[in-house]
Amino acid sequence: xxxxxxxxxYGAHPAVLPPDDPxxxxxxxxxxxxxxxxxxxxxxxRLFEKRAYDLFMRQLVKGTSxxxxxxxxxxxxxxxxxxxxxxxxxxxxxxxxxxxxxxPMTPVLAELxxxxxxxxxGKGGSMHLTSVEHGVLGSYAIIGAHLTIANGAAWSAQYRGxxxxxxxxxxxxxxxxxxxxxxxxxxxxxxxxxVFVCENNLYMEYTPIADITAVxxxxxxxxxxxxxxxxAIDGNDADEVYLTATTAVQRARAGGGPSLIExxxxxxxxxxxxxxxxxxxxxxxxxWKRYDPITVYRGRLQRLGIDQASMDRIDKEVAAxxxxxxxxxxxxxxxxxxxxxxxxxxxGGSSWHN
Amino acid sequence: MxxxxxxxxxxRGIAQEMRRDERVVLIGEDVAGAxxxxxxxxxxxxxxxxxxxVDTPISEQAILGAAMGAAMTGLRPVAExxxxxxxxxxxxxxxxxxxxxxxxxxxxxxxxxxxxSGNGGSLRFGAQHSQSVENWAMAVPGLxxxxxxxxxxxxxxxxxxxxxxxPVLFFEHKGLYAMKSEVPDGEIVxxxxxxxxxxxxxxxxxxxxxxxxxxxxxAAAQLASSGIExxxxxxxxxxxxxxxxxxxxxxxxxxxxxxEENPRLLGWGAEIASIVADxxxxxxxxxxxxxxxxxxxxxxxxxxxxxxxxSADLVAATVTKALRS
Numbered sequence: 138x139x140x141x142x143x144x145x146x147y148g149a150h151p152a153v154l155p156p157d158d159p160x161x162x163x164x165x166x167x168x169x170x171x172x173x174x175x176x177x178x179x180x181x182x183r184l185f186e187k188r189a190y191d192l193f194m195r196q197l198v199k200g201t202s203x204x205x206x207x208x209x210x211x212x213x214x215x216x217x218x219x220x221x222x223x224x225x226x227x228x229x230x231x232x233x234x235x236x237x238x239x240x241p242m243t244p245v246l247a248e249l250x251x252x253x254x255x256x257x258x259g260k261g262g263s264m265h266l267t268s269v270e271h272g273v274l275g276s277y278a279i280i281g282a283h284l285t286i287a288n289g290a291a292w293s294a295q296y297r298g299x300x301x302x303x304x305x306x307x308x309x310x311x312x313x314x315x316x317x318x319x320x321x322x323x324x325x326x327x328x329x330x331x332v333f334v335c336e337n338n339l340y341m342e343y344t345p346i347a348d349i350t351a352v353x354x355x356x357x358x359x360x361x362x363x364x365x366x367x368x369a370i371d372g373n374d375a376d377e378v379y380l381t382a383t384t385a386v387q388r389a390r391a392g393g394g395p396s397l398i399e400x401x402x403x404x405x406x407x408x409x410x411x412x413x414x415x416x417x418x419x420x421x422x423x424x425w426k427r428y429d430p431i432t433v434y435r436g437r438l439q440r441l442g443i444d445q446a447s448m449d450r451i452d453k454e455v456a457a458x459x460x461x462x463x464x465x466x467x468x469x470x471x472x473x474x475x476x477x478x479x480x481x482x483x484x485g486g487s488s489w490h491n
Numbered sequence: 492m493x494x495x496x497x498x499x500x501x502x503r504g505i506a507q508e509m510r511r512d513e514r515v516v517l518i519g520e521d522v523a524g525a526x527x528x529x530x531x532x533x534x535x536x537x538x539x540x541x542x543x544x545v546d547t548p549i550s551e552q553a554i555l556g557a558a559m560g561a562a563m564t565g566l567r568p569v570a571e572x573x574x575x576x577x578x579x580x581x582x583x584x585x586x587x588x589x590x591x592x593x594x595x596x597x598x599x600x601x602x603x604x605x606x607x608s609g610n611g612g613s614l615r616f617g618a619q620h621s622q623s624v625e626n627w628a629m630a631v632p633g634l635x636x637x638x639x640x641x642x643x644x645x646x647x648x649x650x651x652x653x654x655x656x657x658p659v660l661f662f663e664h665k666g667l668y669a670m671k672s673e674v675p676d677g678e679i680v681x682x683x684x685x686x687x688x689x690x691x692x693x694x695x696x697x698x699x700x701x702x703x704x705x706x707x708x709x710a711a712a713q714l715a716s717s718g719i720e721x722x723x724x725x726x727x728x729x730x731x732x733x734x735x736x737x738x739x740x741x742x743x744x745x746x747x748x749x750x751e752e753n754p755r756l757l758g759w760g761a762e763i764a765s766i767v768a769d770x771x772x773x774x775x776x777x778x779x780x781x782x783x784x785x786x787x788x789x790x791x792x793x794x795x796x797x798x799x800x801x802s803a804d805l806v807a808a809t810v811t812k813a814l815r816s
Contacts, residue, residue, distance in 0.1 A: 257596050260594060260595055260596075260597045261595040261596060261597070265595045267596040267599055269596070274560075274564070274600070275592065277588070279583050279587050282552070282583050282584055282587065282588050283556075284556070285552050285556020285560070286557075286584075286588060287560060288553065288557045288560060289556055289559050289563070290561070290563060290564045292557055292560065293561040293564040293565055294564065296516065296542070296561070296566060297564075297565060303560075315552065316553070316556070322548060322550065323547070323553040323557065327545075476597075479598070480593060480594055481593065481594045481633055482656075482657050483603070483655075483657050487632065488731065489632075489730050489731055490684075490731055490732040490734045490766070491733055
């Protein structure tokens with residue numbers, strides 16, 4: 138028997154470092170308007186989540202939250218590659234993926250605050266963000282479940298001939314639960330138009346994924362078991378994500394079946410609000426903070442001729458949007474008490490006997 | 492009017508709905524080519540083809556997740572979980588996802604699906620293939636729960652379940668699959684949440700479900716020969732529950748008995764007894780009595796299984812003792 142924690146102290150495992158050349162994708166064929174949009178989207182996610190964190194600290198947001206700070210390139214890159222009627226499934230770490238589909242900030246923030254103007258009237262909270270009209274078919278808080286549900290949405294699209302593609306985001310820890318394997322096999326057997334996106338941020342909650350996974354690449358090294366090509370990409374480079382997403386989504390739409398993409402990234406903070414993330418080697422944290430997706434992208438845009446002032450203007454616009462959303466969310470009423478008992482059933486109520 | 496077995500009634504009910512609505516599809520292990528391990532889906536592949544009747548891997552989470560995702564996006568799937576005991580390996584999808592998503596999304600999402608499953612004992616399958624698990628489902632807000640007791644009701648309740656915009660757990664009783672009785676021709680559609688009085692009586696109300704309906708009726712026949720007229724109610728639908736029919740019967744008879752196949756603790760009859768304590772107390776001439784399988788897993792040996800699942804004799808003896816004491 139092997140015990141990882143007899144080989145190294147907790148938190149003293151070998152550091153996994155990011156790529157060292159942020160210019161690799163400067164010459165990629167991504168149109169400049171798309172690039173500017175990717176930059177703006179990432180800033181929206183970043184500033185929104187920083188504000189969400191601040192509101193937690195002010196105890197205006199209750200419960201817990203799971204932030205994507207440092208991981209924004211994945212949601213942004215996929216968001217830009219999707220058609221408006223495509224369908225996405227996210228996890229409890231789903232603020233960024235919700236914003237990526239064009240859901241306005243105010244109802245998302247108001248949902249975190251438990252207000253009646255929240256996306257789900259306060260009944261879902263941070264971990265269950267859903268906006269059907271934007272194709273956001275939900276954020277799921279039990280590891281693995283939504284991969285199987287994403288298959289159903291993809292099956293339905295295939296059956297209805299709608300041409301919609303389903304994209305399902307999840308973390309590296311999910312690759313070790315049964316539902317992941319059931320879902321991958323199922324998608325492959327029925328050649329479903331679904332793209333599975335593993336956001337490998339190197340940590341399953343508080344434990345390095347490498348310590349508790351049988352293969353080095355938790356998703357990519359499993360793909361062959363399901364007849365899929367192994368795809369592992371730099372999840373901190375929005376262009377690499379966008380191009381990979383475009384290819385996989387087009388393939389699915391054309392009837393080419395499912396894909397499994399491992400996007401390697403890093404979360405700047407801990408797993409959730411309760412976690413300071415101290416179990417990570419300091420040099421690793423520092424290196425990834427330097428390889429921040431927004432820093433990488435800003436440098437690229439600058440090399441491509443976008444001046445600092447233009448990007449500063451985007452930053453300012455996004456900051457103003459976050460301020461406005463904060464005011465509107467805080468100004469929202471508390472949910473009406475009667476709503477606690479509504480919308481269990483399709484008739485709008487929750488009655489269980491006559 | 493034709494004689495139909497309970498197992499063939501399942502296929503008839505599904506076919507009735509598939510003919511009517513292109514959005515209705517069927518998935519599950521061995522449901523297509525083999526016609527189901529209990530032969531409840533025989534003929535459906537031939538009539539509706541491999542696009543609408545689909546064999547899946549042994550992946551209960553994947554099956555129910557697929558049904559849920561499809562239901563959220565415009566289909567009305569019927570998914571089979573072969574044995575109800577297997578809900579234990581996919582309960583996350585049932586209890587955390589299917590049941591809660593409409594509420595959590597404040598009504599943005601509806602999940603119109605049916606999960607059909609072979610439930611219950613009496614076939615000597617042992618502890619992991621014989622459980623009656625309706626009460627697992629009743630404990631989770633957001634799931635409708637029905638158990639038909641006759642071939643006719645299989646068709647009517649299946650139609651009601653498929654047409655429901657809410658998720659329905661449709662518990663077929665494995666011990667009744669071979670039961671044969673008259674089923675009217677033409678379309679049959681029931682309503683969820685309606686109990687049926689199977690035998691009218693004035694001295695005691697006996698509530699039954701699935702397998703225990705027949706046993707309660709047999710008990711009522713025994714009781715009649717000794718001068719006790721029992722009213723037998725087939726509860727049929729646990730969520731929603733037709734408590735009005737039950738309370739009206741109690742008002743007439745003054746005594747209430749439940750005959751439950753589930754193990755004792757928190758069986759469906761316990762909830763009804765609790766409501767009766769609240770709303771029917773002054774109609775009671777004596778305590779509510781629950782006749783259940785004891786607090787044990789089901790044994791495999793026929794002699795032991797017969798001993799522990801409530802029998803007609805046990806029901807008759809319990810009612811007689813209660814009314815004569």
